[in-house]
Amino acid sequence: MAISSEHKGESTPKASGEIVKIENADIREEDEWIQRYPLLRDKSQEELDGLNKAVLKKLDWRFLPCITAMLLMNYLDRINVSNARLAGMQKDLHMSDVEWSAGISLFYVGYIISQVPANVLIAKSSPRIMLPCMMLGWSACTICMPAVTSAWGFMLCRFLVGLTEGPFVPVVALLTSSWYTKQESPLRMGIWHAGNIISNVFSGLLSAAILTNMDNVAGLSAWQWFLLLEGIVSILVAIPGFWLLPNFPNNTGTYFFTPEELEMSQYRQLVSAGGISEDDEGDYWGGFWMAVKDPFTWLFAGMHFFIIIAQSFKDFFPSIVGTLGFTKVQTYLVQAPPYVISYIVTLVISWSSGRRLEHCWHIVGAIAMSLVGAAVMISTLNVGARYFSMILLCSGPFVALNIQLSWETTVVPRPRTKRAALIAIANCVSSVSHWFTPYFFLTNQEPRYQLGGGCIIVGAGLTIVFCVATRYWCIRKNKVLEKEEERTGVVNSWRYAS
Numbered sequence: 001m002a003i004s005s006e007h008k009g010e011s012t013p014k015a016s017g018e019i020v021k022i023e024n025a026d027i028r029e030e031d032e033w034i035q036r037y038p039l040l041r042d043k044s045q046e047e048l049d050g051l052n053k054a055v056l057k058k059l060d061w062r063f064l065p066c067i068t069a070m071l072l073m074n075y076l077d078r079i080n081v082s083n084a085r086l087a088g089m090q091k092d093l094h095m096s097d098v099e100w101s102a103g104i105s106l107f108y109v110g111y112i113i114s115q116v117p118a119n120v121l122i123a124k125s126s127p128r129i130m131l132p133c134m135m136l137g138w139s140a141c142t143i144c145m146p147a148v149t150s151a152w153g154f155m156l157c158r159f160l161v162g163l164t165e166g167p168f169v170p171v172v173a174l175l176t177s178s179w180y181t182k183q184e185s186p187l188r189m190g191i192w193h194a195g196n197i198i199s200n201v202f203s204g205l206l207s208a209a210i211l212t213n214m215d216n217v218a219g220l221s222a223w224q225w226f227l228l229l230e231g232i233v234s235i236l237v238a239i240p241g242f243w244l245l246p247n248f249p250n251n252t253g254t255y256f257f258t259p260e261e262l263e264m265s266q267y268r269q270l271v272s273a274g275g276i277s278e279d280d281e282g283d284y285w286g287g288f289w290m291a292v293k294d295p296f297t298w299l300f301a302g303m304h305f306f307i308i309i310a311q312s313f314k315d316f317f318p319s320i321v322g323t324l325g326f327t328k329v330q331t332y333l334v335q336a337p338p339y340v341i342s343y344i345v346t347l348v349i350s351w352s353s354g355r356r357l358e359h360c361w362h363i364v365g366a367i368a369m370s371l372v373g374a375a376v377m378i379s380t381l382n383v384g385a386r387y388f389s390m391i392l393l394c395s396g397p398f399v400a401l402n403i404q405l406s407w408e409t410t411v412v413p414r415p416r417t418k419r420a421a422l423i424a425i426a427n428c429v430s431s432v433s434h435w436f437t438p439y440f441f442l443t444n445q446e447p448r449y450q451l452g453g454g455c456i457i458v459g460a461g462l463t464i465v466f467c468v469a470t471r472y473w474c475i476r477k478n479k480v481l482e483k484e485e486e487r488t489g490v491v492n493s494w495r496y497a498s
Contacts, residue, residue: 287417309459
């Protein structure tokens, strides 16, 4: 078979998505697993490889572009107020810094409330329907935002946007890990993470186009047009999702795959997880309690929390770039290159992580860039050095977050409800940081933002601590598995990727 459990060897993702066959795979074990699938059991190796390629091709050319576009709009709608602030939204609504930061924080109140219950429920339902519906919900809230006239209206809209956006990224991570093998996931998650990274590029470019040319058009401020147009585009992106997204391998219909491809999708995941099916156990809340009791959940939650602290500059990036002394249009435009570089770095490091099935040191190396970037930002006013520090700030946490998501879905693959709960819990814990980090980037901290930079340094350092602790726990769990094999003589194909 063209895929394998990690302890049997290393599979290398190619540019085409093909997975190289592992010569030392345990054929006896895979022969036993394939008997569960009537449409596959009598096929030759060449036919199985052909089906594997067909499944990957459909996922890479239908699911992946669709979810990337949806995530681009998800993140764009999340950060749009940062550029709207630069264009005068805070001033027009007569909001103080504290009121503005409260609105940013309330987004994450709604974001946290909805994540765990929604992700656990969607794990056994239809993401094909729920994801586009969530997108339509936050788009409607964004379209309403230009009508607000006070601080409380801004806060309410941001809360509702957070409520509808909350489950989206955890569900996408869950869905990706349900279709791609552990070798394939890091690169694919890196590709759809483009939505997170490239949205910042688009936000800067759109700001330069809209916020500088549409002020007072039809009696609306430029920032009102900016939010209105983004909400409309988000609706247009959501609608195709009803046809381009799959559900899970066990409940996706033939609208997406042929019956043989559906069985191949399930078999790929069975081999990747060492012979354990996604649906072997776990009801809605049984999986939740399994996640709560697993130390991995809290290790990844801590890691995620501090990665987001290291990324806390994101909502204020236009204001930070504004301290470099460029004109308003130049400030919008020079936001783009750091995020373009960040995206390229994310793809390269994520590819390396998946190829080597190694996560810890890839995260440590990436997050160290943020630590250096923050140190430079607060220690000098030199424009060139500060701009370089912003490139480092952007690259580190995006890479680390992408690999962390892949890692947590790799070491806790089954049952699906447990994996869903782990992803959501970690995301919820990390989102708590947004309740206080906005207060570290107030205007009275300009131009160095010493408090925010110090926050980033602490977040990066503690990310490294949690990362190394998680690696230690993986190694310890693997030693327990090896001792059990020696005691019983029964080979267990599962190993925890570190």
